[in-house]
Structures are given as structure tokens and as C-alpha cells.
Amino acid sequence: MVNLKIGQLSLPGRVILAPMSGVTNSLFRRIAKRYGAALVFTEAISAEGLIRGNPRTLLMLKFQEEERPIGIQLLGSGPEAMAQAAQIVARFKPDLIDLNFGCPARKVTRKGAGAALLKDFDLCKRIIERVTKVSSFPITLKMRTGWNSNSIVALQLAKLAEDYGIKGIIIHGRTASQRFSGEANWEIIARVKEEVSIPVIGNGDVNTPERAQKMILTTGCDGVMIGRGALGNPWIFTQIQAHLNGETLPQPPSLREKLELCLQHYRMALEEMGEFKAVREMRKHIAWYTKGFPQSASLKRKVYEMESSAEVMEKLMLYGKHIIQERSNGIG
Numbered sequence: 409m410v411n412l413k414i415g416q417l418s419l420p421g422r423v424i425l426a427p428m429s430g431v432t433n434s435l436f437r438r439i440a441k442r443y444g445a446a447l448v449f450t451e452a453i454s455a456e457g458l459i460r461g462n463p464r465t466l467l468m469l470k471f472q473e474e475e476r477p478i479g480i481q482l483l484g485s486g487p488e489a490m491a492q493a494a495q496i497v498a499r500f501k502p503d504l505i506d507l508n509f510g511c512p513a514r515k516v517t518r519k520g521a522g523a524a525l526l527k528d529f530d531l532c533k534r535i536i537e538r539v540t541k542v543s544s545f546p547i548t549l550k551m552r553t554g555w556n557s558n559s560i561v562a563l564q565l566a567k568l569a570e571d572y573g574i575k576g577i578i579i580h581g582r583t584a585s586q587r588f589s590g591e592a593n594w595e596i597i598a599r600v601k602e603e604v605s606i607p608v609i610g611n612g613d614v615n616t617p618e619r620a621q622k623m624i625l626t627t628g629c630d631g632v633m634i635g636r637g638a639l640g641n642p643w644i645f646t647q648i649q650a651h652l653n654g655e656t657l658p659q660p661p662s663l664r665e666k667l668e669l670c671l672q673h674y675r676m677a678l679e680e681m682g683e684f685k686a687v688r689e690m691r692k693h694i695a696w697y698t699k700g701f702p703q704s705a706s707l708k709r710k711v712y713e714m715e716s717s718a719e720v721m722e723k724l725m726l727y728g729k730h731i732i733q734e735r736s737n738g739i740g
């Protein structure tokens with residue numbers, strides 16, 4: 409089995425959970441980890457928020473030992489602020505720090521952060537230089553391929569990043585202006601891989617073991633990062649790793665297994681967040697866990713209207729019984 413090393417950090421595999429705002433909190437990361445993610449990331453954390461001591465931002469830094477190895481992702485546009493934020497983050501002793509050079513959201517890019525950095529090479533250089541100087545952790549950089557199709561900067565930026573001490577490149581094969589439309593361009597990932605000697609992690613549209621293997625074979629990337637493919641589907645990490653190792657693929661999870669994990673996730677959320685927040689947090693996860701099963705759209709509609717966790721959990725159990733019964737009767 410070929411594993412991945414980023415700076416001094418050795419990872420137990422090559423399949424990585426993507427940072428996702430509003431999704432990859434500590435609870436989600438622990439689940440991904442238990443199901444085989446070799447590395448997990450926090451969602452993007454605002455450097456300015458950390459410096460101001462914003463309690464909600466600081467809370468996003470918290471993680472548990474079982475999540476390791478973990479990367480904390482920083483979002484910002486000022487070299488000084490990013491360096492200061494990296495020093496704050498260092499107190500929490502993550503395994504690595506990632507710099508977000510890819511977020512296309514307007515509220516982020518209008519402040520010059522995220523993917524807007526792809527338009528200002530000099531600023532990129534100064535951020536990288538300052539952050540790598542103050543950090544003793546490996547620093548990675550997650551980017552899109554460019555601002556738009558007329559300004560593909562991935563190769564140049566990856567090279568610059570390597571020259572200034574970045575230890576790994578994560579590349580989502582889309583431009584910022586594409587957002588999530590079209591297909592991820594794996595060709596650019598392959599070219600970046602040829603350009604640098606630090607590890608390159610490919611990202612974009614990997615949602616099956618076969619696609620993961622195809623990405624590795626066609627781009628030569630050292631690891632794959634999974635975002636949307638892991639929603640309601642943490643099994644994907646073990647499945648991909650097994651496929652890459654040439655092992656027999658484990659059976660895909662049944663509806664029963666999915667609902668069991670969903671309920672377990674729900675109970676953990678209740679314990680950690682309390683009733684009000686957990687009920688809201690779990691709505692999207694229920695939709696993801698049950699996606700593609702019969703009557704899941706109507707289940708989702710009902711769950712989104714429910715305010716009580718007991719009611720939602722009861723509904724989930726009834727749904728499971730009903731669908732499994734229908735299947736054993738040969739319906740659905």
C-alpha cells in the first residue's frame with residue numbers, strides 16, 4: 409500500500425475528507441475518520457475572526473484526539489493576519505494548516521480572500537512566505553485552477569508555493585467562476601503533478617472507488633480528496649482505499665446500515681449540541697443518508713418541518729421499517 413507523506417506527516421492512507429463549510433464539524437470528522445478517512449479538515453476558518461477572538465470562530469478550532477491527523481484550514485487575505493492566525497491555530501496543535509485559495513463565495517472573494525487570491529500573485533507569495541515562516545507545522549494550499557478559464561494559474565501558483573515552503577498542494581479542478589458547474593478538469597491536476605515535487609492531492613467529482621482510481625491513474629496525484637461524495641456516505645473512504653489497495657470491495661451499505669449510522673449520528677449531535685441545534689443540523693444529513701432510496705424526498709420534506717428530535721427519530725425508524733417491508737414484499 410502506497411501511503412502519503414506531507415512534510416513530516418505520514419498519513420495512514422490516501423483518501424482525504426475535504427473541508428466543507430457547515431458540514432465538516434468535529435462530529436462529522438469523527439465519523440469520516442471511523443470510516444477510514446486518512447486525513448480530515450476543518451471547514452474554512454476566518455483569520456480575522458480568530459484574531460478578533462470571535463467565540464464562534466474559536467470554537468471551530470476545537471477537535472478531539474481521535475480526529476488526528478487533522479488539518480485546520482485558514483481563510484483570509486492579509487499576509488500579517490494569516491500569519492497571526494496561524495500562530496493562534498498552532499496553540500491547538502493540529503497536524504497541518506491549510507490555506508484556502510479556492511473559495512468562490514462572493515462574501516469571501518469581495519474581501520480579497522479565497523479564490524480572489526488567484527488574481528493577485530504577489531499577494532499569494534507574501535501570504536505563503538509569512539505563514540510558512542511562522543509555522544512549524546506543514547502548510548498545504550488548497551486552490552482552484554484559476555479565477556476563470558482565461559486565467560488558469562494552477563501551475564505557476566503550485567510552483568511558487570513549493571518554492572516558498574508549502575508542503576502539499578490540494579487542487580480542485582475547477583475555476584472559481586465555474587463554482588460547481590461542468591466537470592472538474594483533471595488534466596490540470598496532472599500538469600500540476602508534473603510541475604512540482606511536493607505531494608499533489610486531486611479533488612473534484614470523485615464519488616466512487618472507480619473514479620478515485622481513475623483520477624490517480626490519469627493524473628498521477630498522490631492522494632484524493634472527497635467532498636460531496638462523503639455526504640451521508642462515509643463508507644466511501646474505506647471503499648476507495650480498499651480499491652486502491654487492490655482488495656475486494658466491501659458491500660455497499662444497505663438502507664438499514666445507513667439509517668443505523670444516521671440515528672447514531674443524530675444521538676451524538678443531540679449530546680453535543682442540544683435539541684434545538686441538533687434538530688436543525690441533522691436535517692441535511694438525513695436527506696443525504698437517505699438520498700436515492702424510495703420516498704426519500706417526501707421523508708426529507710417532513711423532517712424539515714419537524715421540531716422535535718424524538719419525532720424525527722421515530723419517523724426515521726418508521727421509514728426504515730416501511731421501506732424494508734415493501735422491499736421484502738417485492739414492492740419498491
Ligand SMILES: Cc1cc2nc3c(=O)[nH]c(=O)nc-3n(C[C@H](O)[C@H](O)[C@H](O)COP(=O)(O)O)c2cc1C
Pocket residue numbers: 426427428429430431451452481508510511550580611612613614633634635636637
Ligand atoms: C457544502 C460545501 C462546503 C464547502 N466548504 C469549503 C471550505 O470551507 N473550504 C474549502 O476549501 N472548500 C470547501 N468546499 C469545496 C470542497 O472542499 C471541494 O473542493 C469541492 O466540493 C469539490 O470536491 P467534490 O467534487 O469531491 O465535492 C465546500 C464544498 C461544499 C459542497
